[in-house]
Amino acid sequence: MATAAAAKFPSVKHCPSIGREKDTVVADMDGTLLIGRSSFPYFALVAFEVGGILRLLFLLLLSPAAAVLYYLVSESAGIRVLVFAAFAGMRVSDIESVARAVLPKFYAGDLHPDTWRVFSSCGRRCVLTANPRVLVEPFLKEFLGADLVLGTEILSYRGRATGFVAEPGVLVGKNKADELVAAFGGAVPEIGLGDRHTDFAFMSLCKEGYIVSPKSQVKAVDADKLPKPIVFHDGRLVQKPNPVTALLIVLWIPVGFLLACLRIAAGSLLPMPLVYYAFWALGVRVTIKGNPPPPPTNNSGVLFICSHRTLLDPIFLSTALGRPIPAVTYSVSRLSELISPIPTVRLTRDRATDASMIKKLLQKGDLAICPEGTTCREPFLLRFSALFAELTDELVPVAMVNRMSMFHGTTARGWKGMDPFYFFMNPSPAYEVTFLNKLPRELTCGGGKTSHDVANYIQRVIAATLSYECTTFTRKDKYRALAGNDGTVAEKPRVKPSKIMGC
Structure with a gap:
């Protein structure tokens, strides 16, 4: 019928x-x-x-x-x-x-x-x-x-x-x-x-x-x-959970959590030169591309400018370099600070205070920063803060990308203290760290460029390396979009590479 x-x-x-x-x-x-x-x-x-x-x-x-x-x-x-x-x-x-x-x-x-x-x-x-x-x-x-x-x-x-x-x-x-x-x-x-x-x-x-x-x-x-691209989204699951996938997730989580604890312990307790090999033995793949700079030999360190995929970006940067690189961050949970194998320093969002803090840290050695200020899962780079460009001419861009098959290692709605655990709960998570060329002096503030010119240039270089698009979105745009406060997530003209920062 x-x-x-x-x-x-x-x-x-x-x-x-x-x-x-x-x-x-x-x-x-x-x-x-x-x-x-x-x-x-x-x-x-x-x-x-x-x-x-x-x-x-x-x-x-x-x-x-x-x-x-x-x-x-x-x-x-x-x-x-x-x-x-x-x-x-x-x-x-x-x-x-x-x-x-x-x-x-x-x-x-x-x-x-x-x-x-x-x-x-x-x-x-x-x-x-x-x-x-x-x-x-x-x-x-x-x-x-x-x-x-x-x-x-x-x-x-x-x-x-x-x-x-x-x-x-x-x-x-x-x-x-x-x-x-x-x-x-x-x-x-x-x-x-x-x-x-x-x-x-x-x-x-x-x-x-x-x-x-x-x-x-x-x-x-x-x-x-689509009329609007989906730039920002949240949630822990990478794949759409049909009944079979959902059953596998339920069965895997107890095993995955124990595996995550083991991986985190290896990263936190072992000397940094051994972490790379420990990760490989535990199923975490780390791929290194480009030419990493040598350790500093004087009282001035290099500032690594990293794209931001998860809270673990500076840790995998340190793993790739074989030495702990301190990181400055806008927000990190107490649990993440406790288990982190590298020093982390909170920024205050006060420009003068943060600038002074970063300068002091650079006098002690290398430092890592993610100038996007928040993560984005899609192939977009959010607007880079220009603060870092005013503080030093020793700038090395680093393109970070990762792969997760079951769980996302970031969240905007949940408890961020669980981010490292969810990333390491993936059966075989992977990170690719690409070191780009150190900026020549003529492209830095010391060479006459403005801090915004330097930030935009580094954003374009990293975006080109990853085949991502540059945007003008910021951390505030992300949380407004996920909260639905302004009714818009991303209008296409804002993410067209030909109209944003010369990308």
Whole structure:
């Protein structure tokens, strides 16, 4: 019966997208706007990011029951189980935070090209989904330009989710059609897009209906085709956690934590010349490129200007050099200070005080600094502070890049003291340290350049080495974006290399 009904609707491939500027499109999400038909990975992300490993384990234990109900009883029953397992007892503000800072990266990597071609061509865009609205709305509105998002509403009590859904229940089948009528009144949307028989009810209310085949093997839309690029995102997990991946994460974390403790102990307790070999023996790969400068022979040290990927950048710089290099940082947890094998000095953000402190440290020897002031996971370099350029002409740029297969070693929302542990919990984490040429005197402040000229030049050199783009974003931009304070994350003109700092 479902096959016969689907025959009424042609494939989305046959939907014209030219001249649709005045049309309204209404699209389902899983399997339609997204390639993946399962919403489990996004529930799992919320479960892990807010509730940790125990909440993820709870979701995994209930997921077989959810699958049985979903496929043998009703979609609504299966989704209700996932909502309860993932959300019950959580602060709604925490769910919203994950939806804003974590999920967009994963949603964007699963965008269906045929649906996006039609969806993006229409003047008014609406998404009608069984997913909880709280999960999908930030991504749909901020990154896909959706005007209206209709999804399942979750119940809450005193700011915490109860695990149940509000009336009229999960938006599937007739509920979707009723929500569409309530939202549009007498108006009839021009295009309806869906992928399964429970979508036919709302698709039939549109002037045109198109089906998205669940069997088509398609490649997701490239990130640079989105109205806004995703420059900043958060969360600990590198990969989208389908049930198998989620199970592997749960099984690996106890082993990974013990391995991380061993790796951290090796880095903290062994003499620095031996750390490189200890890391290799423990599965941590360190690749060194370029020509590292020799140790200082006088009372003036070299200032290493590093791109910033994780809190561990100065440690891997020291590992590559075979000697401890002190680092100045804007923020570091007490735990990180305690286990760090190198001296760390906190900056005060007072320009005069920090300048005096850095000058004194350079008189004692080499020093490392990350002038971006915060990390960025995407291939972008944030704006470099120009303070360092005023303090010395002995400048060596260092391009840092790392690889993590399971966990990100940075966080903006969580406890930063766990950053080193999460990085070293990866099965085989890797760092690549590239030493670039020391700046000639004519390109320094001593040679007549301004501090901003020097900072911009070093940013361009490191960006070219890593094939990254320069931006004018700062630490404040990052935290505003992840908090959703200003409603914007990154407009494309701000990250085009041809318009930023001459990159």
